Amino acid sequence: MSPAAAEPAAILMARAMALRRSSAVGRRCLASMASGGAAAGDASTSAAGSSARNAPVQAWKTFTVCPMDGSRSSVEAAIKTMQDMRPQQVFLETCAQRQLLASRHSQAQAAAAAAAQPADGSAPSAGASPLSHADAIAVVHGGLRAGDIVEVTSAADSIGAQVYAIDQPYQETQNRVARRLLLRPAELLSFIRRSASSLSGGDAATQDSLSIGLRDILEGDRERYMAVEVSRRAAAGADVLLVCHAARAVGLQRLLADGPAGARTAAAASSAQASRIWPFLLVLTYVLVPGYGSLFVAWRTSRWIAGFLPGPREITIPEKQAEAPSSGAAPA
Numbered sequence: 182m183s184p185a186a187a188e189p190a191a192i193l194m195a196r197a198m199a200l201r202r203s204s205a206v207g208r209r210c211l212a213s214m215a216s217g218g219a220a221a222g223d224a225s226t227s228a229a230g231s232s233a234r235n236a237p238v239q240a241w242k243t244f245t246v247c248p249m250d251g252s253r254s255s256v257e258a259a260i261k262t263m264q265d266m267r268p269q270q271v272f273l274e275t276c277a278q279r280q281l282l283a284s285r286h287s288q289a290q291a292a293a294a295a296a297a298q299p300a301d302g303s304a305p306s307a308g309a310s311p312l313s314h315a316d317a318i319a320v321v322h323g324g325l326r327a328g329d330i331v332e333v334t335s336a337a338d339s340i341g342a343q344v345y346a347i348d349q350p351y352q353e354t355q356n357r358v359a360r361r362l363l364l365r366p367a368e369l370l371s372f373i374r375r376s377a378s379s380l381s382g383g384d385a386a387t388q389d390s391l392s393i394g395l396r397d398i399l400e401g402d403r404e405r406y407m408a409v410e411v412s413r414r415a416a417a418g419a420d421v422l423l424v425c426h427a428a429r430a431v432g433l434q435r436l437l438a439d440g441p442a443g444a445r446t447a448a449a450a451s452s453a454q455a456s457r458i459w460p461f462l463l464v465l466t467y468v469l470v471p472g473y474g475s476l477f478v479a480w481r482t483s484r485w486i487a488g489f490l491p492g493p494r495e496i497t498i499p500e501k502q503a504e505a506p507s508s509g510a511a512p513a
Contacts, residue, residue, distance in 0.1 A: 283327035
């Protein structure tokens with residue numbers, strides 16, 4: 182073999198030996214890293230287990246619940262708390278659909294007030310404003326009123342806080358209520374009486390007349406949903422303010438006392454969504470079918486009664502008698 186040919190062969194053998202040594206060193210490094218990682222994982226797992234047993238880890242820095250009861254004083258108190266606290270995140274007991282309805286209603290009211298402004302610049306006479314769609318949903322299903330949502334949102338924007346609508350979509354609550362009431366007419370009557378009383382400005386104590394299952398849909402399911410949303414959206418180290426109705430404050434504080442993990446565990450049972458067909462079936466069962474059924478029964482009854490009545494009388498008109506012969510004609 183010539184020296185020129187032997188030199189590349191020696192180089193190739195040296196490279197092969199170097200690769201075997203490097204692979205052996207790499208296997209030893211991987212083994213040591215795996216053993217160290219397993220030890221570190223065991224240590225972190227034990228530490229996490231001990232910390233989870235000792236105290237729950239919360240994502241937020243401070244958490245404050247500000248209840249509202251629909252009065253003007255409660256709105257002013259919530260705005261003052263927000264200005265004093267200056268939170269980075271503000272959570273509202275409303276859904277995105279109701280928040281949009283409240284914003285549109287506020288804009289419509291502002292436009293109507295501007296159009297009704299007298300030419301002389303005097304203040305227009307104040308009249309009773311009708312109940313908005315968002316207010317009706319809040320009265321029947323729960324949540325903040327439209328005016329309260331707009332004022333709190335405006336105050337949060339003025340301090341640079343991020344606003345979140347965390348309530349369950351009202352259509353989902355509506356579907357669950359309809360599914361519950363479809364085959365329970367007694368509960369349906371109680372729900373109608375309670376809704377009519379609340380919409381007419383009656384006492385809210387009629388809430389106690391609802392069944393336990395219906396109250397769990399209107400209260401418990403919504404509280405669990407909101408607790409999960411707060412725990413999911415709350416930023417680490419942020420000051421959080423939750424503005425909700427006074428009736429939901431205690432339940433939300435209880436669910437969020439154990440931190441995000443406790444809120445997710447409490448909401449696991451109510452995660453399934455209800456179909457949108459339930460409200461249609463409810464209206465079909467209790468409105469359309471009885472209405473058309475009563476019309477059909479009335480029509481059949483009228484036909485049955487008409488069979489016992491005498492038929493129409495036949496009026497015969499006698500034929501005209503033949504005209505008498507003229508007096509000038511000769512008798513036959």
